[in-house]
Amino acid sequence: MHDIRLIRDDPAAFDAALAKRGVAPQSASLVTLDEQRRATIADSQTAQTRRNELSKAIGQAKAQKDEARAQALMAEVASLKEALPTLEADEARLSSELGDLLAAIPNLPAADVPEGGGEDDNALVHTRGTPATFAFAAREHDAIGPALGLDFETGAAMSGARFTLVRGPAARLQRALGQFMLDHVAEEGFEQVSPPLLVRDEAVFGTGQLPKFAEDLFRTTDGRWLIPTAEVSLTNIVREQILSEAELPIRFTALTPCFRSEAGAAGRDTRGYIRQHQFDKVEMVSIVTPDMSEAEHERMTACAEGVLDALQLPFRRMLLCTGDMGFTAARTYDLEVWLPGQARYREISSVSTCTDFQARRMNARYRPEGEKGTRFVHTLNGSALAVGRTLVAVLENYQQEDGSVAVPAVLQPYLGGLTLLEPTR
Structure with missing residues (x-):
């Protein structure tokens, strides 16, 4: 606002x-x-x-x-x-x-955001990691996954398009990824939260999904909304509050299911596990004073990059142009992971600073030390990471010629020391 x-x-x-x-x-x-x-x-x-x-x-x-x-x-x-x-x-x-x-008016872009109409105008910030080379033709995740438990057919038969049943080794890998990410973010000072998945109108208005993007959400029969991201629940923790300056920064993280109708993405990524109506994600939210927000944006992005570094997945950081940013963002970094099966980078995380745009909608303020008046806080959010897309990246980057998938070293303790996921179907 x-x-x-x-x-x-x-x-x-x-x-x-x-x-x-x-x-x-x-x-x-x-x-x-x-x-x-x-x-x-x-x-x-x-x-x-x-x-x-x-x-x-x-x-x-x-x-x-x-x-x-x-x-x-x-x-x-x-x-x-x-x-x-x-x-x-x-x-x-x-x-x-x-x-x-x-x-209905989007946030104003920060001064350093490049002008442009879409993803082709985004600016490369840096690239990290070297894409692996294979002695065989690298396959995409939807060719590797079914033998490990990604069941696209049963999910679609049960719930329709963009739903997947995950079982066996793939389910174990997905849970390990989510827990590892949550632990990693918590170690960076983010408080773990288990938030509601159903919220009222004012919550999704506060974070900017309503009224403009209602068609991208799922609504229940009693008028509540399924969260499209834990950003909604976590940011609204400070809704209509006046915080003391000493309380800031406040940092939250949560691993939750997310629900999106994908109305604005019709025809995109209809095959495989990249774009789903239901998916898990580890979300980060920071509530800070205005003078902290620039540094916090870099800090949160580095935290998400740390997950990719630990998994040894090649990636690049992109600064989104004005035409590719989300409605509430003043500046957004996208992290794009290398997928050898597709031979290209794909988005796996977005980290945004929203300045006081969401805070005005939520009436979330703080009282600076020594002042009688109040100011609006700044809010930031980002994923660390989208769990399903990370699973896709692990399958493609750690694939073996026989259809098995090596387990990244950092995940092995979460899988009881397992080093290799082997086909069960």
């Missing part, structure tokens, strides 16, 4: 920042609506003040036995009483309209 006062103060700068994201100018309509709202508020306050003045004047007129004046004043009071509900209704309507318009 944006601060209308900042838009009023510099509408040209606001529109210029939106233009970098390919969004048409918005300031003129916003400022006009805000002027109407403020004028209505002023008229209402003037009417209230006048009514209070008239009440005193009526008392004085009656004390002086000036009935004619008292009656005239009472008639004016009656007129104001009729006008005030209309003014209050107009104020509520204009405030709602302004709020709806502001809620």
